[in-house]
Amino acid sequence: MFTLQILVDGFAISALYGLGAIGFTLIFGVSGVLNLAHGGIMVVSGVAAWAVAGDLHAGPYLGALAGVAAGVLTAFATYGLVVRPIQRSRAIPRDETEIFVLTGTLLWGIMLQVAIAYLFSDNPVTVQPLIGGVVQVFGVRTPRNELLIAVISWVSIGLLWLLVNRTRAGRTLLAASINPRALTLLGFELSRIYLLVWAIYGVLAALAGVLLASFLGTSSANIGQLTASAFSIVVLGGLGSVSGSLIAAYVVGYLETITAYTVSPTLRTIPALLLLVLVVYLRPQGLLGRR
Amino acid sequence: MSQSSRARPARRFTQHLALGLCVAAPIAASQARAAEPIRIAVIAENSAIGGIAITNGAQLAADQLNAAGGVGGRKIEIITYDDHNSATDAVRAFQRAATQDHAVAVIGSYMSEVALALEPWAARLHMPFITPGASSNEITRRIHADYAHFKYSFHGYFTSSEIAQASCDFAHDILVPQFGVHTSVVMSEDAAWTTPLDATYLECLPKAGIKVLDHIRFSPDTTDFTPIFNRIESLHPDIITTGISHVGVQPTVQWASQQVPIAMTGISSQATTTTFWRDTNGAAQGVILQEDAAPDVATTAKTIPFAEAYLKRFGVSPGYAGYTAADDVNIIALAVQAAGSTDADKLVSAMEKTDYVGTIGRIGFYGKDDPFTHGLIYGAGFATGLMVQWQDGKQVAVWPKAVANGTLKFPAFIKLPQMHAAN
Incomplete structure (x- = not known):
């Protein structure tokens, strides 16, 4: 029973971790950007969904849609106001662009955190679940919403796989992640590809933000932790590797759940961080990384 | 006209001016201070x-x-x-x-x-x-x-001891006699204020007729309370006695969404304001908490x-x-x-x-010789606070009797030894 409980609880949280992390890794793979405002985008989506569903009495579905829209807009704002100006700046030496993007997105994330705390307070809020009630899964009482979160996460991941592997736009993204220079020589406009990848990233991060807010709640105070969690998963799986991130999400998700159940909920993140240190030391490219 | 007679009015004027200044200065100063x-x-x-x-x-x-x-x-x-x-x-x-x-x-x-x-x-x-x-x-x-x-x-x-004592007094007066409550797990966040709170809980709950089955302290950074609720549920207590302030929305929402069948009562600071109902989307239904005052209760x-x-x-x-x-x-x-x-x-x-x-x-404040010097005087005739329960978006006072404006009602998923108050 105890093992089953860990299996069921770990599955949903890992799926959510995976959804949150694949956008993060995708954007690094395609455009080389490590977006440290990632947690900010997730929290903006969650808080927007909560505000629209609750304050405007729009209901959980419209609320969730509004949350995703707010997340996508924030992702575009991150790209348009922070990343792109830094990448285009002539004042910044080319080999220092990445560190400037890193710093810029980190500061942007802090701005988002302060803005959300100012407008909505830093008290946690929860998004109305899309469905209520509980069901027994292998004898474990599980909220229906938790199962729905796992399903939505996996469907979204599946759709991303189809997009990348079965569509022309997706294959262009893949090519951009392997050799962007060759792609420009073939006449592709890289800026349009970047816009597409930021749009996909925005949807994935926003969806993860809304689902997380309906599962565990969300708060501006969580922004740093959410970014760190996605960063750990992506480094563990290998920067730029979508499948590596998914495997890492499940490794981290289950490691945390096992620790929380068998040792202490307070120490849940420690073993995953130790594993991360070990991986960085023994296999710096991560589980399935290319760089 | 001699020089002296010409000088006299001038001297008189100077004298009057000096006298006037002497009188006016303190008045102006006091007016300035008053303002x-x-x-x-x-x-x-x-x-x-x-x-x-x-x-x-x-x-x-x-x-x-x-x-x-x-x-x-x-x-x-x-x-x-x-x-x-x-x-x-x-x-x-x-x-x-x-x-x-x-x-x-x-x-x-x-x-x-x-x-x-x-x-x-x-x-x-x-x-x-x-x-x-x-x-x-x-x-x-x-x-x-x-x-x-x-x-x-x-x-x-x-003080933490006083608010813990209020929770125990409420349990003694209502939960034990009316709902047959005899066991509890104390669940508190790890913070300076909960150390004396928990010490008092562990002392006063048994005196109120409630055996403490476990005492769980967790990090205020905790976001997933599922393992904690599962551990509590495996011990089959009648109630969960809380000591939460830095957290509140998350444990409450997860308690309701997972339908943990154990009533939550105690200290839940975030739940003291009406935004809590909104923040939890109504998951606060049935949560009992200690308050110093409530919006609809005429304490004074x-x-x-x-x-x-x-x-x-x-x-x-x-x-x-x-x-x-x-x-x-x-x-x-x-x-x-x-x-x-x-x-x-x-x-x-x-x-x-x-x-x-x-x-x-x-x-009033305790004096120099009292162990709680300059603390609020607690007890009969002075402020004691009250216990309220979230019911349909409102905080209903359920204890003490003098200010109570309702009775306890629990969500359907809560199981207590006696489900209906023996009025």
Whole structure:
């Protein structure tokens, strides 16, 4: 029973971790950007969904849609106001662009955190679940919403796989992640590809933000932790590797759940961080990384 | 006309002028002093529901006092500082309030860690300081241990031991006899205020007839409470006795969404304001918590009018520290009036003699010889707080009997030994 409980609880949280992390890794793979405002985008989506569903009495579905829209807009704002100006700046030496993007997105994330705390307070809020009630899964009482979160996460991941592997736009993204220079020589406009990848990233991060807010709640105070969690998963799986991130999400998700159940909920993140240190030391490219 | 006769009116004029100046100068000075506002500094975390309640509660109380003419013709001016929940920021604000902004007293923080950091500065700078929301017993213990040094600090909220005792008294009076409750698990966040809280729980729950099956302390950073609830459920207690303030929304929402069949009762600070219902999307239904005052409960004649004015102005009900911050502004104003001065030692002396009926009840402070020196007097005839339960978006008072305006009702998923109160 105890093992089953860990299996069921770990599955949903890992799926959510995976959804949150694949956008993060995708954007690094395609455009080389490590977006440290990632947690900010997730929290903006969650808080927007909560505000629209609750304050405007729009209901959980419209609320969730509004949350995703707010997340996508924030992702575009991150790209348009922070990343792109830094990448285009002539004042910044080319080999220092990445560190400037890193710093810029980190500061942007802090701005988002302060803005959300100012407008909505830093008290946690929860998004109305899309469905209520509980069901027994292998004898474990599980909220229906938790199962729905796992399903939505996996469907979204599946759709991303189809997009990348079965569509022309997706294959262009893949090519951009392997050799962007060759792609420009073939006449592709890289800026349009970047816009597409930021749009996909925005949807994935926003969806993860809304689902997380309906599962565990969300708060501006969580922004740093959410970014760190996605960063750990992506480094563990290998920067730029979508499948590596998914495997890492499940490794981290289950490691945390096992620790929380068998040792202490307070120490849940420690073993995953130790594993991360070990991986960085023994296999710096991560589980399935290319760089 | 001789020179002397010509000089006389001039001399007389000079004499009159000097006399006039001698009389007018003190009058002008006293008028200037009368016009000078009484500055009260308020230090709180303004982005938190609990923190902003302090700032708003104090401002509303000051505005009400000023509308009634102020204190001896002097207006109360509230100077606010955001401490961002940081002891360092709070100490800086305290220093600025004392040295630059010339505050006569400081009302500060709902965090025990922050209040404990401010206490030594109140002693060093001889600045009367009162905390409207922190609850650690250490605040009053320090004053008792070194009165001469720490006498400038006052504890304007109940101590952790007192709020734990209120929960136990409620359990003894209602949960045990009416619902057959005999076992509990204590679930508290790891913080300065919960150490004495839990110690009192572990002592007073058995005395109330409730066996404590386990005592769980968890990090305030915890976001997933599923393993904690599973562990509790495996022990089959009748109730969960809570000690939560930094967390609140997440455990409550997860308790409801996972339909944990055990009632939650105790301290849940975030649940003291009406936004909690909104923040949890109604998952708070059935949660029982200790409060110093509630919006619809006439603890005193001042409670409901204050809560209504606060709700009208700020759109939410005052959190627990909103009531006490308002009372603290009045206590300081009365002390200034009684002392006839803003001198720190005279103010402290006047505050020690406080006998004021505020929004949370009759307020007085324990004396120098009591172990809880400068803590709120708790018990019959004074403020005791109340236990409320969230029912359909409202906080319904269920204890003590004198102020109760409803009875306990639990969500369908809650299982208690006796499900219906034996009235």
